[in-house]
Amino acid sequence: MSTDTSRLPLPVRLYPRAYRQANGAETAATYADAVAGxxxxxxxxxxxxxTGHALRMRARLTSERTFPRVAALAAPLVVAVAAGQSAAQLFRLPGSTPPETLDGLGQLAGLSVTGAWITGLLWCTPLLAVLAGRWSLAKVLGVVAAVAVVVARLAWFVPRMATLLPDHLASLLLNVGLPQLMWAGLLVAAPRDLLDTSRAGRLLLPVAALVTYVAAAVGWQEGWRGAVLLVGAVLAFALGFTHRERLFPVAVLFAVLPLLIVSYTSPVTLFLGEAGLSYDATVAVSALPLIAAVVAGCLLNRRPRGAGSPPAGSVR
Amino acid sequence: MQEPTLLILTALADEPRHGYGLIQEIEAISAGRYRMRTGTLYGALDRLLSQQLIAVEREEVVDGRARRFYTLTGQGRAALAAEAERLRSVAAEAERRLHVLRPGLQGGAA
Structure with a gap:
């Protein structure tokens, strides 16, 4: 079914050429029927x-690939864990200090107090959108929240540039900014047709958010309680193996990794610095989890063996 | 099996349908609760084609519009039957438990 692509509606023209030529006419016909009246x-x-499907094809994030399937499993956890962590930063238990918080200097979770409140509340909105059954809105809100964290982090950094070296920016964003972008990336990578839209699935999310809130609020306290988040993450990963979807443990790992990075990067960096590692070496070590996650995502996104391209091209 | 997949396979169980026909049928099956967008539909169709759960049966031009008719494969029919059986057994168990009256619940909450 070859196509004169210049006659196609704009969203359909965004597909990669090969897919557009094979499927453009049919997609355009369905699109025209769907928008008529x-x-x-x-x-x-x-x-x-x-447009989203076309861009997904260009980014190779289609739902037959493994990484988008993992992202779709992780996405509900992402909105719950992000909301729980944000709530723990904003509504603190006595004795609980979120990482990168200096109360006397007006710094909360690596941001100004105002920035922390705005971004924290923003990170609660994707959960509300999912609970209302609005996944597309949740994805947009997640991206807005992640970008807001990066902007707030940069806004915190710029006035301090005189006292900090520019290469400190990378390590600062490793703690706060890049982990949230990873969450947003998982939400964007999750294809709509693989997301859990069931009511039962949605009802579990506030529970997951509450568990995260308690784990973070306790884990951000002094002493042995600091291990609570790590133990909780390991338990969640282990419980993932009881899920009937075999990729679920990987999805759990992706969903909780940003929370672990936010919580443990500073203590690990401090420990490594005291152990005598150079500044650059500590930054490189603290970047390893994020680099590993990106590499794992790329490896998982390789085209499945034996898959043809593009689909829908041949008649049975 | 996620709901969009279940709805697409169900819509194709009785006869081959084209893209917009699927959107309409899915809306009817779900009693208007689920309106599948074009982008979501083709994302799912591409995946189901690569999983060989569906196939393209024929292509034709109807009223000046290009139509590709999709049909269930034997593998897709088996997957749908297995999912239907799973849902049936869950529903049967729910029904059974609802009809088991515990002494404390007889006659309402009082």
Whole structure:
């Protein structure tokens, strides 16, 4: 079914050329039927959906690949864990100090107090959107929240540039900023058709958020309690093996890794510095979990063996 | 099996359908609760094609519009049957438990 691509609607023209030539006419026909007589919000949603699928094809994040499947399993956990962590930063238990918090200097979780509150509340909104059954909105809110954290982190850094070296910026973003971007990346990578839209699945999310809140609030206290988050993450990973989907433990790992990075990067960096490692070496070591996650994501995203390209090209 | 997959396979169980026909059928099956967007539909169809759960049966032009008709493969029919059996057994168990009246619950909460 070859196509004169210049006649296709704009969202359909965004598909990669090979896919567009094989499937463009049919996708355009379905899109035209779906928007015929529809109101503006529905037409915008249709255009956004086709655009999203086209960009997903270009980014090689289609739902037959393994990494998007992992991301789809991780996405509900991401919104719950992110909300729980943010709540633990904003509504602190007595004796609980979120990482990178200096109360006397007006610094909360590596940001100004105002920045921490804005971004913290923003990170609670994807959970609310998912509970309302609005996954597309949750993804947008997650990206907004992650970008807001990076902007707030940079806003915190810029006035201090005189006293900090520019290469400190990388290590600062490793603690706060890049982990949240990883969460946003997982949300974006999760294909809509693989997300759990069941009511039962949604009802478990507030529980997961509450568990994260308690684990973080306790884990950010002095002494042995500091291990609570790590033990909780290991337990969650182990429980992942009881799930009928075999990729679920990997999804758990991806979802909780940003929380572990936020919580443990500073203590680990401090420990390594006291052990005599140079500044650059400590930064390199603290970057390893994120680098490992990116490498793992790329490896998981390799095309499945035996898969043809692009699909829907041949008649049975 | 996630809901979009279940709905697509169910919509194809009785006869081959084209993209927009699937969107309409899915809306009907779910009693208007689920309106699948075009982008979501083709993402799912691509995956189901690569998993060989569905296949393209024929292509034709209807009223000036290109249509590709999708159909269930034997593997897709088996997957749908297995999922239907799983749902049936869960529903049967729920029904059974609802009809087991515990003494404390007889006659309401009082």
């Amino acid at each position: 529809a109101r503006l919000p529905a037409r915008i949603a249709e255009a956004a959906g086709v």
